[in-house]
Amino acid sequence: MEVPDEHDSFRDRSATIDEQGKRKWVFAYKPRGRFYSARTLLSYLYLLLFFGLPFIKYKGEPFLLLNIIERKFVVFGFVFWSQDFYLFGITMILFVVFIIVFTVAFGRLFCGWACPQTVFMEMVFRKIEYWIDGDAPKQLALKRQPWNAEKIRKRVSKWVFFYLVSFLIGNTFLAYIIGMDELKTIISDPWGTHVKGFLGMLVFSFVFFMVYLRFREQVCTVVCPYGRLQGVLLDRHSVVVAYDYVRGEPREKNRKGIERKGGDCVDCNLCVHVCPTGIDIRNGTQLDCTNCTACIDACDFMMDKIGKPRGLVRYASEATIADGKRFTVTPRLKAYIAVLLVLLAGWLVILISRSSVDMEVRKVAGLLYQERENGEVTNLYNVMFLNKSHNDYKQLHVRVMGADAHIEWVGNADTFIQLPKEGMVRLTGYIVMKQADVKERQQKMQLGLYLGDRLLQSEKTVFLAPVAQ
Secondary structure (H helix, E strand, O other): OOOOOHHHHHHHOOOOEOOOOOEOOOOOOOOOOHHHHHHHHHHHHHHHHHHHHHHOEEOOEEOEEEEOOOOEEEEOOEEEEHHHHHHHHHHHHHHHHHHHHHHHHHOOHHHHHOOHHHHHHHHHHHHHHHHHHOOHHHHHHHHHOOOOHHHHHHHHHHHHHHHHHHHHHHHHHHHHHHOHHHHHHHHHOOHHHHHHHHHHHHHHHHHHHHHHHHHOOHHHHHHOOHHHHHHHHOOOOOOEEEEOHHHHOOOOOOOOOOOOOOOOOOOOOHHHHOOOOOOOHHHOOOOOOOOOOHHHHHHHHHHHHHOOOOOOEEEEOHHHHHHOOOOOOOHHHHHHHHHHHHHHHHHHHHHHHOOOEEEEEEEOOOOOOEEOOOOEEEEEEEEEEEEOOOOOEEEEEEEEEOOOEEEEEOOOOOOOEEEOOOOEEEEEEEEEEEHHHOOOOEEEEEEEEEEOOEEEEEEEEEEEOOOOO
16 A cells, blocks of 8 residues: 655645644745835735726726626626627636636736735735734734733734724725716715615625635635636646745755755745745646745745755746746647637727717517508517717607618607617607508518718518508
């Protein structure tokens, strides 16, 4: 019977789960180094955009709005409605393919540098924790000490700050859904007029609070499927945060007065101590690794201390470490890029050709046709007009295309349609046709929406009538 290597036991379970299946709390040391400084600066920009975008408007609309309730979406000033849902579907496919391309080339780089969970956890909540509780050894000592005045003070202070930040994040997310103007109205109104909404926000904020207080790195290692995608997307040419085992092995402690004969790794475990998910990067690429670069900074610090070159842990591919090959664009990656470019080109064509005005025509259910005494036949329709642009339309009119027929609006003698910017108008009208001109019982018709002589949109429908004898 083969005895498993103790060094391979990390493959049996997540780094934050012990042998009994219980949670292992991670007390990560505070990283320091060039990558951590770069991530900190990038996080400031990210947080500035996240909290600032709801205040930015373009032509009277929020720069970014995801109003699921009213099915209205504003992206970079462009307004999209439920009628544009196909664009959303294509965008999601495009996004998934982009993730595939990016992961094949650079692994989980997005997780460590731009994922909202990582940015908030490591650059906001973790910093608050370091400020109140201290670095990892002090946090561990605080956890183990009995409840006294100091522990109560620190715990309550951290919980209050965590919840306040969670409440701010929750309200910012709400601003992306209903808009900052509506959020300001809710805030300025008397508290009693929005009791349910306020209680809902408290609960929503509490969810954020518990995620960053208790769930923490488990979001990345247990919930997020992105880490598991690496198993099928990464290959030996993908650039990830990697340990150079060729240079580092065999590991040997750095002892004073004793000449080292092993590799450059002195087995100091700093890379493990700073890891926010508790893994040992020297075991190779793992789904728990978010490519946060904390281990790179820690290893570079130790290499500087012992006079060895940096880069024992660095961004590299397996091919680079094992064979010394530089990063190359593999045929697999080229194929993914080609698919991405084709999808992107199609998406741009659809986006550019997208009409600024939509028209939907629906025949009134339950009615076939009506015959008039003057020899005309009519069908009744409900027509909806949607203006997606920032312009008002005051001279719109509808024509029946390709047939000797016209439309008469119910209760509206004016043939012109007034359509305000980002507005919606619903009208009911008859398509009128002479009985003598009817060629078939179900005659296909096309309505055109015109601005002057310029066709903006067309919609097909069916006209029911008895065939002329």
